[in-house]
Amino acid sequence: MAQTIEEEGGRIPGLPETSIASSLPQHLADPGGMRSRLDKHGIQFGINYIGEVLGNPSGGIKQSAHYSGLLEVTVEADMEKMIGWKGLTFFTNGYWIHGSSISVSNIGTLRPVSFIEALPSTRLFELYLDQKLFDDKVSIRFGQLAADAEFLLSDGAGAFLNGTWGWPTIAAEDLPGSGPAYPLATPGVRLGLYPNDQTTLLVALYNGDPAPPCGAVFAQICNKHGLDFEFNGPPLLFVEGAYKYHQGAGQLPGTIKLGGWNHFGNFEMLRDPNRIVNGNYGLYAILDQMIYRMPGEGDPKGISVFGRVIGAPSNRNLVDLYWEAGITFFGILPSRPDDILGIGFGYVGISSDEAARQREEGEQITSNYGAGVEVAYTAEIVPGWYLQPDFQYFWNPGGRVADPDDPTKAIPNGSVIGLRTTINY
Numbered sequence: 001m002a003q004t005i006e007e008e009g010g011r012i013p014g015l016p017e018t019s020i021a022s023s024l025p026q027h028l029a030d031p032g033g034m035r036s037r038l039d040k041h042g043i044q045f046g047i048n049y050i051g052e053v054l055g056n057p058s059g060g061i062k063q064s065a066h067y068s069g070l071l072e073v074t075v076e077a078d079m080e081k082m083i084g085w086k087g088l089t090f091f092t093n094g095y096w097i098h099g100s101s102i103s104v105s106n107i108g109t110l111r112p113v114s115f116i117e118a119l120p121s122t123r124l125f126e127l128y129l130d131q132k133l134f135d136d137k138v139s140i141r142f143g144q145l146a147a148d149a150e151f152l153l154s155d156g157a158g159a160f161l162n163g164t165w166g167w168p169t170i171a172a173e174d175l176p177g178s179g180p181a182y183p184l185a186t187p188g189v190r191l192g193l194y195p196n197d198q199t200t201l202l203v204a205l206y207n208g209d210p211a212p213p214c215g216a217v218f219a220q221i222c223n224k225h226g227l228d229f230e231f232n233g234p235p236l237l238f239v240e241g242a243y244k245y246h247q248g249a250g251q252l253p254g255t256i257k258l259g260g261w262n263h264f265g266n267f268e269m270l271r272d273p274n275r276i277v278n279g280n281y282g283l284y285a286i287l288d289q290m291i292y293r294m295p296g297e298g299d300p301k302g303i304s305v306f307g308r309v310i311g312a313p314s315n316r317n318l319v320d321l322y323w324e325a326g327i328t329f330f331g332i333l334p335s336r337p338d339d340i341l342g343i344g345f346g347y348v349g350i351s352s353d354e355a356a357r358q359r360e361e362g363e364q365i366t367s368n369y370g371a372g373v374e375v376a377y378t379a380e381i382v383p384g385w386y387l388q389p390d391f392q393y394f395w396n397p398g399g400r401v402a403d404p405d406d407p408t409k410a411i412p413n414g415s416v417i418g419l420r421t422t423i424n425y
Contacts, residue, residue, distance in 0.1 A: 014039030016046045019424050020384035042081025046074040050116050052161070052420035054390075059414025060107040060397060061404060068099035070116040079129075087132040094124045094226075095183060108404075108411045109397040110173060110319070110348055111372050112163035114420075118183040123226035126185050139192035144229060148181035150190065150202055151238050151259065155288045156306025156328045159342030160376045161390050161420060169348045169370075170282065170310050170322035175236065175263060176209040177219035184210035184219055187229050200242040208263050209233035234265035252293055253300060257286040267316040270353040271360070277316060284310040294332060301331030306344075314351035319399075321349030340378040347371045350399040365402040365410050371395040388420040 014035040015021055021029035030036055038044065048071070055065030072095055079088035098120050103112045128143030148167040157165035163172075167181040180186040188206035207230050211219035222228070240259030247253050260283040269275040285308070292303040307325040314320040326344030331337045350367040358366040374392045381387060397411045 012036060014044045016044070016384075016424060018384050019046070020382060021425055022384065023382040040081075042078030044076050046072075047425040048072045048074070049423045049425075050420060052114060052116070052388075052418055054102045054113055054416055054418035056102065056106050056414050056416045059394070059412040061411060062106055064106060066100045066102040066105065068101070068114055068116055069097075071096040087136075089130045089132075090128075091130065092124070092127040094122070096122050097183060102416065107394060107397050107414050107416065108401065109372070109394050109414075110169050110370050110399055111346060111394070113392060113416050113418075114161050115163035115166050115182065117163065119220040121183070121220065121224055123183060123224070124185075125183065125226060137194050139194070140189070141192070142189040143187070144185045144226075145188040145190060145204070145206060146180050146182065146185040147188075147204065147206060147236075147238055148179075151204070151240050151261075152284065152286070152308070152310075154286050154306045154308055155255065156304055156326055156342070157308070157324070157344070159328050159340045159378060160326075160344055160374050161388065161418070162346070162372065162374050162392060164322075164346050164348075164372075165324070165344065165374075168308065168310060168322050168324070169346075170312060170317075170319040171261075173319045174280065174282065174312050174317040175261075176233070176265065177211045177214065180206045180210055180236070183226070184223055185226065186210040186233075187231055198244045198247065200240075202238070202240045202242075202259075204238045206236045206238070207231055207233045208236035208265050234263065236264070237262045249297075250293070252290045254287070254289040257284075259284055259286075269315055270317075270351065271315070271357050280313065280316055282310055282312040284308060301337070302329075303332065304328050304330065314353045316353075317351055318354055319348055320351035321347075323347050336379070338380040338383075342374070342376045342378075345371070345373045348399060363402075364408055365400065367399040367401060369396055370399040384424040386422045388422070390416075390418045390420065392416040 012030045012035055050070045053065055053067050056063050072093055074093040077090040079085040079090060097118045101117045103109050103117055126144055126146055128141050128145055130139060130141040132139050172178040186207040188204055190204035193201040211223040212233050214222035238261045240257055242255060242257040244255045263280040266276045266278055267280050288306045290302055290304045294301045305327050309323040312320050324346040329341040348370040350369055355366050372392055372394045376388055376390045379387045393415045395413050397414055400410050403409050403411045
């Protein structure tokens with residue numbers, strides 16, 4: 001049997017940092033020497049696949065199982081190697097999205113069960129140039145951008161499958177077209193300032209609607225392949241500052257982030273649709289904090305907690321409050337040093353103005369909140385290949401809305417179990 005790259009003690013130039021290719025024979029890890037040749041010209045590529053089976057044994061609208069899959073292809077080019085332009089990087093990625101959504105068909109939740117759920121399509125996602133200046137202390141990025149690639153991120157929340165841990169429900173519900181986030185990017189420019197290893201300031205301006213005038217429900221249909229480079233929408237401004245502390249050896253590291261967004265478009269008032277107001281905004285705070293650190297060198301492993309809280313005006317938004325909290329256990333089993341266990345709880349508060357509007361219109365079921373808990377385990381089979389068994393439970397799916405089969409009752413609380421596999425090549 002041919003030795004793997006890892007067993008040979010070598011590394012293929014151009015291989016992603018974590019790739020199953022490191023556990024494959026040379027002819028499979030670098031077929032025809034293609035990766036090595038491209039790397040000489042500054043080009044790296046990655047092929048990643050996520051496949052999952054999710055089913056709800058109880059609650060929701062109905063019970064059944066669904067398969068979803070996401071194939072991603074990424075290309076990154078160092079333009080200094082290619083054409084001698086120092087500090088310039090090109091990046092693009094695209095998706096083949098397939099399968100069906102358990103969130104829409106079975107649960108009816110505002111908190112998507114999986115972050116890869118989207119309408120089946122083949123689409124471009126991000127496409128940009130990134131210029132670094134002043135010894136990498138300044139970065140200017142422009143092109144087709146996604147806000148969820150850099151803003152509103154929590155390290156601890158990355159252990160889960162539910163979509164709200166990435167791009168939170170409040171942003172997806174309150175911003176036109178669900179905002180510049182998976183699976184829809186939009187033209188924009190981002191300025192990053194990195195004065196030292198502890199401090200980061202990000203400022204970005206995006207086209208405020210990735211698929212006008214379709215709205216959140218039909219945005220993916222209108223911009224089916226991600227090739228509608230919309231420039232005529234009102235701008236969306238994001239600002240976020242981050243500070244890392246206790247980063248030294250043996251310390252308990254943490255990160256705090258403060259930020260917000262402002263959309264410069266026009267929005268209807270919930271209780272008076274004839275009244276239009278200019279602008280919409282949200283403010284947020286994020287904390288990641290290690291509370292126990294395993295002895296040893298290298299990347300810190302142990303137990304960490306995380307939390308996010310986000311607020312938005314009640315008079316023009318379906319969701320006016322979102323918060324989450326959780327705990328992760330990373331590498332605490334000596335026999336499984338790269339496995340992660342995550343337990344998290346999220347809350348989606350339906351605005352009081354929306355609840356009042358529903359009562360005024362005589363709806364039998366009025367909304368108040370939605371919530372959910374998730375327990376996810378990430379098992380590394382080999383570097384670049386992971387299995388994730390998952391359990392989720394939803395209270396008031398959809399924020400407490402009427403059951404399609406019985407409008408006098410709300411959709412019942414529901415549970416979801418599933419298994420995901422992720423392969424990075």
